[in-house]
Amino acid sequence: MWIADQWKDYEIIDCSEGEKLERWCRYILLRPDPQVIWNTPKSDKHWKKLNAHYHRSAKGGGEWEFFDLPQQWKIHYGALTFHLKPFSFKHTGLFPEQAVNWDWIDAKIRRANRPVKVLNLFAYTGGATLAAANAGAEVTHVDASKGMVAWAKENAAASNLGGAPIRWLVDDCMKFVEREIRRGKTYDAVIMDPPSYGRGPKGEIWKIEDAIFPLLIACTKILSRDPLFFLVNSYTTGLQPAVLAYMIETIMKPYGGRTDAQEIGLPVSASGLILPCGASGRWEKP
DSSP states (O other): OEEOOOOSSEEEEEEETTEEEEEETTEEEEEEOTTOOOOOOOOSGGGGSOSEEEEEOTTSOEEEEESSOOSOEEEEETTEEEEEOOOSTTOOSOOGGGHHHHHHHHHHHHHHOSOOEEEEESOTTOHHHHHHHHTTOEEEEEESOHHHHHHHHHHHHHTTOTTSSEEEEESOHHHHHHHHHHHTOOBSEEEEOOOSEEEOTTOOEEEHHHHHHHHHHHHHTTBOSSOOEEEEEEOOTTOOHHHHHHHHHHHHGGGOOEEEEEEEEEEBTTTOOEEEEEEEEEEEOO
């Protein structure tokens, strides 16, 4: 398992009965997590000193209960700064477990010692984009949500990367890649974090079980002659690490290199255990 254990501003304090108790900078949030199927004593004082609690509904979805939480606040990871705010379906605008991939991206780009062009698809609020740009890469950031792209731009400005070579695009990821193929554009690295289901800016439907492998194949047609890395994240139950590894190994075989896939996770302070938080597949040139 790849573990995001370098955080100072974020912490899973404890978890029990389907919920995780988190510290986001100085604010304490309690949110549901489907992986937490055990019950343990809730001895930490923060269980009773919450700033916000997301209550999941038995009918699906849920709602926030706020006690003392600002509409927006900041969190830091190394040189990166992110704006956070509670919004629909329990999210805050950041997946802290992805920090383990940000560190990997940073290291790969810095060690390359050459100009690197990165394509980040389904790029959300820009964690991987900022990690790549901060390491010196030229980045193309693509997401179907205009609001998420605007949010990512705010994060870039807060991280002193407002002037970095980042191209911000609101677009359907598959259609964008197909256009880049026709234009003859190439990239040295591809990152993607595809949702299980989604819609593009013009109502395009994305179903991961149908669309993921064709997208991976399409992305190989815009890779440079000497690609640096390929990273695919998954929060979809059916896309386990072995499935990610098989798909990536299949498409990247002509380039040599090596493929690995693991669960990603976050440490839990109260127990010392690691909470699984999805999976990532990585291809890289040694």
